[in-house]
Amino acid sequence: MRLSDEQAFIQQEVHRFAEEEIEPAAVEYERNGTFPRDIIERAAELDLLAPRFDEEHGGAGMDLVTELLVNEELHRADPGIAETVTSVTFGCESIVEHGTDEQIEEYVQPAIRGEKISGVAMTEPEAGSDFGNIQTTAEKDGGEYVLNGDKVFISNGSVADVLVVYARTSSPDSAHRGITAFLVDTDTPGLKATQMEGHLGPATTDIAQVFLNDVQVSEENRLGAEGEGFYQAMEFLDEGRLNVAASAIGAARGALELLIEYVSERQQFKESISEKQAVRHRVADLRARVTAARSFVYETAREFEAADEFDTEQTAMAKLIATTLLEDVASEAVQLHGGYGCFDEYRVETYFRFSKIPQIYEGTNEVLREVIADATFE
Known part of the structure; x- marks a missing residue:
């Protein structure tokens, strides 16, 4: 490339x-x-x-x-x-696009310097892919809003200094029009974050449940106009999916490199595993698929830069192809390591555990198939 x-x-x-x-x-x-x-x-x-x-x-x-x-x-x-x-600056894109100069100075610049951590509180127990169905409320009380509700699967939830919290400020016929974003400092009274332990992905990531109990947020900490939160969140979805695709390609490369190193060094019956045709062909197939998927992801990025507009169907394809590929590569890496693949010393099991995660966030792969199908049969 x-x-x-x-x-x-x-x-x-x-x-x-x-x-x-x-x-x-x-x-x-x-x-x-x-x-x-x-x-x-x-x-x-x-x-x-x-x-x-x-x-x-x-x-x-x-x-x-x-x-x-x-x-x-x-x-x-x-x-x-x-x-x-x-993910240290997760949510800062929306602050830059829709926030005030004061909000950018207080939250974005420290996050970029590594002095603060931001996060996004979007997903709820009953509203994952159906973001428009969130139940967290923000009721206006003078110059403040009072937030109540629960959020789950929140990246950086228990370590963040500020969260972009999406809450319902009204319930019009069009549910999407009733969602507003707020910048909530995590030390605000009434906000409690509990780390969600035992999850499948890497242990170095922070995933939390966030509880909002009469959390008072000043009007100055509203992000953009009231009722625009849903559309603010959707603005960055295509770019987010492309970044997930690049992440998956990188992880697939990492798992494949570990696999190639292992089969090149491992001896079976006085012969390197890499000399066995079945192994060579499996690795060759993986290399070809990684190369093809990588080219598609970066071609999508270049097309955006040329047109300054994302093709939603193409970004959906990029994420679907790359994340599905990652699971295949990571699974083969574990399999061809044999018993050693199940131990963290050889590291491929980390890539395997991670491989399911990017298939879920920024739009599940099932949702992406619907996006692609809609474009196909329109």
Whole structure:
């Protein structure tokens, strides 16, 4: 894949950072379930927490392709640590687009510097893919809103300093028009976040349930206009899906590299496993699929940059193809490691556990199939 000199340089620098800072610590962090604050700080020094944010807001000002390269290289090294590093500024895109200068200064710039962590409280026990059906309420009381409700599966929920909370401010005939976004400091009285333990994915990520009990939020902390929250959230869905696709490609590359290294060194019956045709062909198929999927993801990104408009069907395809591929690659990596593939020392089991996660967030793969089917049969 052709890259500009600048893109190639950034990719090499991120690859080096990942090799030196992430890979050596990955097993220990995963075993201990350590939230990688020290790696976040070092990533901030390299402007990796907000690659695509404008420089005026403290970001690196990278284009979309370069942002995807950063995402891919981090996930190649370790999907768990990468998920945490890339989610430190989760929600800040909406603040930059719809927030005031004061909100950007208070929340976005510290997050980009690695001094604060943001998150998005969207999903609820009865409203996952059906975001328009959220039940959390925000009732106006003078110059404040009073928020009540429960949120689940919230990334950074128990470690975030601020959450972009979506709540229902009205119940018009069109449910989407009744949702508003709020910036809620997590130390606000009435907000309680409890880490959700025992989840399938990497142990370095923070997933929490957030309870809102008469949480008072000033009108100044409303994000944008009342009733616009649903549309604000949808604005970033296509770009988010493309980033998930790049993450999946990176993780697939990481699992495949570990697989190739193992079968090249492992001896069976006085012969390298890599000499066996059945193994060689399985690895060859995986390499071909990774290369093809990677090309499609980056071609989609380049088409957006040329037209300044996302093709929703194509971004849905990119995420569907890449995340399905990741599960296949990670599964084969575990299988061809034999018994060793089930132990964290060989690391492929981490990629396998992660492989289901990106198939669920930013629109489940079932939802994406409907998006593609709608475009097919319209």
